[in-house]
Amino acid sequence: MKENVFLRIWRFYYEGFRSMTIGKTLWLIVIVKLFIMFVILRLFFFQPVLKGSDEQKADTVRGNLIELAE
Secondary structure (H helix, E strand, O other): OOOOHHHHHHHHHHHHHHOOOHHHHHHHHHHHHHHHHHHHHHHHOOOOOOOOOHHHHHHHHHHHHHHHHO
16 A cells, blocks of 8 residues: 655655764754844844834835935
């Protein structure tokens, strides 16, 4: 009887990850780096510029476009 494709894929990755030794450490490093990039940097360096109502957002965008055109 054929197994479900998703179940076969899950087992493939599960068995491969379970038998890793140094790979687990590398995946941990990747996850920590992604966390830093998407959470920490966004909180402190990339604050949302567009705040307020739709009209205020439109005015902000309009003002920035006018500055670029000059």
